[in-house]
Amino acid sequence: MSIYFARIFVLGSILLSVPAVPVGQQNMNLETFKRDSRIFEGILDELLKQTFSDFSIASEPLTSYMPGYGVVTTFYLKINRMTIRTPFGTIQRPRTASSQTKQEQIRTVKETMMEALANYGATLKGLNPNDHISVCARIEDRNELDPSKNQSVVVLTVTKDDIELYNMKKITLDDFKARVRIIEY
Numbered sequence: 180m181s182i183y184f185a186r187i188f189v190l191g192s193i194l195l196s197v198p199a200v201p202v203g204q205q206n207m208n209l210e211t212f213k214r215d216s217r218i219f220e221g222i223l224d225e226l227l228k229q230t231f232s233d234f235s236i237a238s239e240p241l242t243s244y245m246p247g248y249g250v251v252t253t254f255y256l257k258i259n260r261m262t263i264r265t266p267f268g269t270i271q272r273p274r275t276a277s278s279q280t281k282q283e284q285i286r287t288v289k290e291t292m293m294e295a296l297a298n299y300g301a302t303l304k305g306l307n308p309n310d311h312i313s314v315c316a317r318i319e320d321r322n323e324l325d326p327s328k329n330q331s332v333v334v335l336t337v338t339k340d341d342i343e344l345y346n347m348k349k350i351t352l353d354d355f356k357a358r359v360r361i362i363e364y
Contacts (some may be wrong), residue, residue: 215303219299250313259321292333308323318333337360
């Protein structure tokens with residue numbers, strides 16, 4: 180029985196000696212990062228409110244940190260809210276000046292996210308140069324009744340180093356945009 184406890188003690192000692200945070204991220208101050216991420220979320224939320232006044236922001240931007248990857252900020256939009264279904268019937272909202280197609284609205288989402296990354300991504304301090312900063316938009320088209328087509332996801336991701344290069348004017352905006360990976364499905 181004492182050999183069994185000795186093995187458990189040795190195994191426990193080994194596990195406790197392994198760092199819980201990957202090498203390179205040990206100096207990350209999560210409390211400071213939490214404050215910085217709240218600032219970035221607020222900036223992105225304001226950009227969304229200014230750009231998408233005719234849309235409904237279903238959830239405000241929320242940022243998560245993932246060691247070994249970087250940061251992901253997500254938000255949820257409901258577009259094409261001209262028709263609202265209620266228990267009392269369908270209500271038609273008056274048309275506004277903005278009657279963009281779904282693809283035009285998604286392009287606007289991409290441009291807004293690109294602006295947020297380029298101009299405000301440096302708000303997220305404490306990351307390594309090779310860490311990623313991603314913004315993920317989940318977009319629901321309320322006029323599309325086919326459940327397989329009414330949801331779109333748009334993800335833009337770039338490294339912290341690319342954001343810093345742009346902010347230090349070492350690359351142009353076009354170079355920065357070329358470095359941003361865009362995934363849409």
